[in-house]
Amino acid sequence: MTSAIPADVVVALLGAASAERPERAGEVGELLAGAGLPDEDVARISAEVRRLKAGSARWRRRGQELSALFSSARELAQLRDVDELLSRLVERAHDLVGTDVTYLSEFDAGSRELHVRTTLGTVAPTFPGLRVPPGMGLASMVVEGRRPCWTSSYAGMTQAPHESGIDAAVRAEGLVSLLGVPLLAGEEVIGVLFAANRFEHAFSPEEISLLSAFADHAAVVLQTARLLARTQAAAEETRRAYGELARHVEAMERASGVHSDLTSLVLQGGDAGEVATALGRALRCRVSILDETAAAKDEAVRRSRRSGRCVTADGGAVAVAVMAGSTLLGALVLEKGEVEFGPVERRTAERAAQITALLRLKQDALSEAEQRVRGDLLADLVSGDPDRLADVAGRARARGIRLEDLRSVVVLAVPTDQQRQAARAARRGAALVGEHADHIVALTVDEDPAAAGRAVHAVVREALGAPVLAVAGAVRELPAGLGAEVEAAEACARALPALGLSDTAVTTDEYLPYAAMFGPDNARVPAFVRRVVGPVLDWDAEHSGTLLPTLAAYLGHRMSPVAAARALHVHKNTVLQRLERVGELLGTDWQDADRLFRLTVAVRLAHLTVGT
Incomplete structure (x- = not known):
C-alpha cells in the first residue's frame, strides 16, 4: 500500500514546481526523504516537478512576451508618421527577440525588389539601403512563400540563390544566422522583418512564432499608417486644389472687373493714367507709366518688347511694353503688391497694355490733328502774307494761344528723319511748333531768347539723344509777321556748323554778322x-x-x-x-x-x- 505524503510536503513540492523561484539541486529528494517512498517514486516525482516547473516558466515567459507584444502594438498604433513608425517597429522587434541585428526590408511590388529601409544594431555603412534583386537571397524566399524562413548559417545556405552584392554586405556586417518573417496586409507583402545574429543559432519555434506575431501586428499598423498618410496627402492635395481654384476664380473675377473698367475707359475717352489706376486698384498694387524714352532704356521693357509678354524685373516688379505694331509707346510697371502675379494677372496686365496703346494712338491722332492746325498757324505767321494773317489772331485764341504773349522764336536744326520726334519734344515747352524749310520752329513766351533757346535745346536733346543746334531770336509784336526773325535764325543755323557749332543753343544777336550775310539777301x-x-x-x-x-x-x-x-x-x-x-x-x-x-x-x- 502506497504511503501517504503529508500536506506540508505536497505544498513544498508545488512551491518547488513554481517558476517564480530558482530550483535547487536535490530539493525534491530532500522534501520526500521522510515520506518512506521508494527511490523510483522519488525519481518519478522529481521528473514531474521539473516538467511542471519548465512548463510554468514557458507559459510565464509566453505571457510576458504576449504582454510586450500587445504593448508594442498599442504603442505602434499611436504613431502616424511612416518613417518614425518603421524605426520604432524595428526597435521594438529588436527588444522582443533579443538578436544582434534587426532590420526591415521594404517590398516594391512594381520592381519586385526589396531594399533595407530601417536597421538597428548594424555597423557596416553598406548595409542600410541594400537592395535585394527578385528571386535572390533569404528575403525573396520569404516574399515568394509568404512564410517565415531562416538559416543557422547563411554562408552555407543552399535553399535560396546567393547574390554577390548581398553576400558582401552580409559578410561586412558579420551576420551568420538569419530569421525573416513577412509583413502581410491581406495577400499583399509589404516588407520582410529580419532578426539576425553574428553566430550560428537555430531559431526556436517560440522565437519564430513571436517574431511572426509581432510582424502581423506591425503589418496592420504600417498599412494603416500608409493609408492614413495617403489620405492626408489626398486631403492636402484637395485643399491645395480648392485653394488654387478659389484663387483662380478670384483672379478671373478681378480680370473681368478690369476688362469692364477698361472697356468703359475706351468708350468714354479715358487716358493711360486712368488705365493704370484701374489696373492698380484691381490687382492691389502700384502701377507706373513709363514714356517711350524711359521705356527704351529699361532692360525688362526691352525683353517684354521682344516677347510681347509680361517680364519680371529686379525686385519682383512686372513690366509690360506698350506697343503699336513695332513702335514702342511706353510701358506699364506693376510693383509687387498684395496679389500674387499669376498667369491670369499677367494676361490682365498685357490686356491693359493693349488698351493703353489704343488710347495712346487715339490721343496721338487727336494731338497730331491739333498740331497740324497749330502748324498751319505758325506757317501763316512766318509767311507774312496779309491774307493769311487776317484772322490768325482769332484762330490762335480758339486754340488757347494769345499771340501777344509770344516773345521768342527758336529754330532747331535736326536730321530729317528726327524732325517729327524733335517737334513732339519741343511742344512740351513751346506754345506753337511747326516745320519750315527743313527746320523745326518753336514759339515760346520766354522774354529772354537765350533762355528760350537753352530750354528748347535741352528737352529736344534729351529726347533725341543726338546733337541739336538751336538758334533763338526775339519776336516782334505779333501778328505783324514772323518771316524776318525765322529767316535770320535759319541763316545762322546754316552757317554755324562750319564754325564747329552743331550741338548748342545760341541767339541771332550773338552771330548777327553771319545772319546778315547768309540771310535771304546774301547774293x-x-x-x-x-x-x-x-x-x-x-x-x-x-x-x-x-x-x-x-x-x-x-x-x-x-x-x-x-x-x-x-x-x-x-x-x-x-x-x-x-x-x-x-x-x-x-x-x-x-x-x-x-x-x-x-x-x-x-x-x-x-x-x-x-x-x-
Missing part, C-alpha cells in the same frame, strides 16, 4: 569773296589747294607763322613760302590794315560758303 557775298581772294582761290583750284587753308591758319593765329605751321603740321619755312606766294597773287600791300580786315572776312566767308 552779294560770293561776289565780295571773289573780289578779295579770287586769285588765291584760282591758284588753289589749279594747284595743290593749300594757300587758302594756310592764309586762314595765319590769320586765325594772330599772324604768327610759327603758330600757323604748328596748326597745319608743316614747317615754318613752308608757311613763309606760301605766304610769299599769297603776296605775289594779292599784292605787297595785302597786310595793310584795311585790306587785312576785308581779307580776314573774305577768308572766313569762303570757309562758311564751302560749309553751307
Whole structure:
C-alpha cells in the first residue's frame, strides 16, 4: 500500500514546481526523504516537478512576451508618421527577440525588389539601403512563400540563390544566422522583418512564432499608417486644389472687373493714367507709366518688347511694353503688391497694355490733328502774307494761344528723319511748333531768347539723344509777321556748323554778322569773296589747294607763322613760302590794315560758303 505524503510536503513540492523561484539541486529528494517512498517514486516525482516547473516558466515567459507584444502594438498604433513608425517597429522587434541585428526590408511590388529601409544594431555603412534583386537571397524566399524562413548559417545556405552584392554586405556586417518573417496586409507583402545574429543559432519555434506575431501586428499598423498618410496627402492635395481654384476664380473675377473698367475707359475717352489706376486698384498694387524714352532704356521693357509678354524685373516688379505694331509707346510697371502675379494677372496686365496703346494712338491722332492746325498757324505767321494773317489772331485764341504773349522764336536744326520726334519734344515747352524749310520752329513766351533757346535745346536733346543746334531770336509784336526773325535764325543755323557749332543753343544777336550775310539777301557775298581772294582761290583750284587753308591758319593765329605751321603740321619755312606766294597773287600791300580786315572776312566767308 502506497504511503501517504503529508500536506506540508505536497505544498513544498508545488512551491518547488513554481517558476517564480530558482530550483535547487536535490530539493525534491530532500522534501520526500521522510515520506518512506521508494527511490523510483522519488525519481518519478522529481521528473514531474521539473516538467511542471519548465512548463510554468514557458507559459510565464509566453505571457510576458504576449504582454510586450500587445504593448508594442498599442504603442505602434499611436504613431502616424511612416518613417518614425518603421524605426520604432524595428526597435521594438529588436527588444522582443533579443538578436544582434534587426532590420526591415521594404517590398516594391512594381520592381519586385526589396531594399533595407530601417536597421538597428548594424555597423557596416553598406548595409542600410541594400537592395535585394527578385528571386535572390533569404528575403525573396520569404516574399515568394509568404512564410517565415531562416538559416543557422547563411554562408552555407543552399535553399535560396546567393547574390554577390548581398553576400558582401552580409559578410561586412558579420551576420551568420538569419530569421525573416513577412509583413502581410491581406495577400499583399509589404516588407520582410529580419532578426539576425553574428553566430550560428537555430531559431526556436517560440522565437519564430513571436517574431511572426509581432510582424502581423506591425503589418496592420504600417498599412494603416500608409493609408492614413495617403489620405492626408489626398486631403492636402484637395485643399491645395480648392485653394488654387478659389484663387483662380478670384483672379478671373478681378480680370473681368478690369476688362469692364477698361472697356468703359475706351468708350468714354479715358487716358493711360486712368488705365493704370484701374489696373492698380484691381490687382492691389502700384502701377507706373513709363514714356517711350524711359521705356527704351529699361532692360525688362526691352525683353517684354521682344516677347510681347509680361517680364519680371529686379525686385519682383512686372513690366509690360506698350506697343503699336513695332513702335514702342511706353510701358506699364506693376510693383509687387498684395496679389500674387499669376498667369491670369499677367494676361490682365498685357490686356491693359493693349488698351493703353489704343488710347495712346487715339490721343496721338487727336494731338497730331491739333498740331497740324497749330502748324498751319505758325506757317501763316512766318509767311507774312496779309491774307493769311487776317484772322490768325482769332484762330490762335480758339486754340488757347494769345499771340501777344509770344516773345521768342527758336529754330532747331535736326536730321530729317528726327524732325517729327524733335517737334513732339519741343511742344512740351513751346506754345506753337511747326516745320519750315527743313527746320523745326518753336514759339515760346520766354522774354529772354537765350533762355528760350537753352530750354528748347535741352528737352529736344534729351529726347533725341543726338546733337541739336538751336538758334533763338526775339519776336516782334505779333501778328505783324514772323518771316524776318525765322529767316535770320535759319541763316545762322546754316552757317554755324562750319564754325564747329552743331550741338548748342545760341541767339541771332550773338552771330548777327553771319545772319546778315547768309540771310535771304546774301547774293552779294560770293561776289565780295571773289573780289578779295579770287586769285588765291584760282591758284588753289589749279594747284595743290593749300594757300587758302594756310592764309586762314595765319590769320586765325594772330599772324604768327610759327603758330600757323604748328596748326597745319608743316614747317615754318613752308608757311613763309606760301605766304610769299599769297603776296605775289594779292599784292605787297595785302597786310595793310584795311585790306587785312576785308581779307580776314573774305577768308572766313569762303570757309562758311564751302560749309553751307
